């Protein structure tokens with residue numbers, strides 16, 4: 001059965017895995033990316049905005065006429081970035097090689113609200129960074145923002161250790177207040193946490209085998225983007241490759257059956273020095289929030305290969 005693609009807004013703190021996720025989204029026939037907004041996280045927001053605009057100049061998706069520059073800092077605390085993972089430019093040092101950007105920049109929260117108004121429950125928002133922009137949209141016009149159909153959020157760590165300190169996942173750690181507000185908003189949300197994203201990795205060998213013979217433009221971009229990210233994982237995790245956190249969130253938006261989810265009440269630890277950003281969940285029978293607890297790795301890997309290196 002051929003369904004028409006779902007309108008999607010992607011909110012991103014454009015690091016390396018965000019860039020891979022954007023490429024995957026542009027190559028997913030189930031999704032029609034209508035807008036991209038940026039948020040401070042892996043890198044400062046102006047860097048993230050420059051990264052998205054540069055990537056758009058290479059990838060040319062037909063449906064993204066503008067980029068929304070969002071929040072430059074979390075709701076009520078200083079920004080933490082991740083240069084050790086994504087490089088100081090957020091893209092593993094390759095951003096200077098991207099062509100000069102042409103896509104116009106508008107206000108990020110305005111753009112989120114405009115899309116929410118236009119598409120209502122047809123709209124899926126895929127949130128790949130801290131949830132600051134979404135919390136701001138919710139605060140500014142709750143009646144408009146609450147109309148969105150679903151948010152797919154890469155965030156949280158429930159039964160696995162954190163990746164930013166012992167308990168917190170990066171996106172939630174950076175802005176736990178925003179995460180608490182959005183996860184508690186009553187909007188339908190699918191959380192894609194480290195529990196499942198850390199089961200989905202790519203390796204250097206895989207990229208080297210797949211890249212030749214594929215679209216040279218895309219494979220060159222993927223290989224150069226991934227270099228520093230793979231080195232980081234070699235040093236910290238002991239494998240030459242990288243976790244596909246954000247690409248899994250995009251894949252779940254495209255094909256929800258890739259993961260098994262449990263309806264849950266989610267609690268975010270906002271303060272507490274060593275617990276900041278910790279997420280915990282209680283299973284309930286019905287909830288607006290569901291948490292992915294299991295992923296079909298083989299299917300995801302097949303989808304990632306066939307779409308990212310077409």
Ligand code: BDR
Pocket residue numbers: 015016017018042082085128129154163169170171245246
């Ligand atoms: C998340 O944090 C960021 O560094 C990645 O882009 C991903 O969104 C993983 O914890």
Ligand code: CA
Pocket residue numbers: 012013014015017018042128129246
């Ligand atoms: Ca991200």
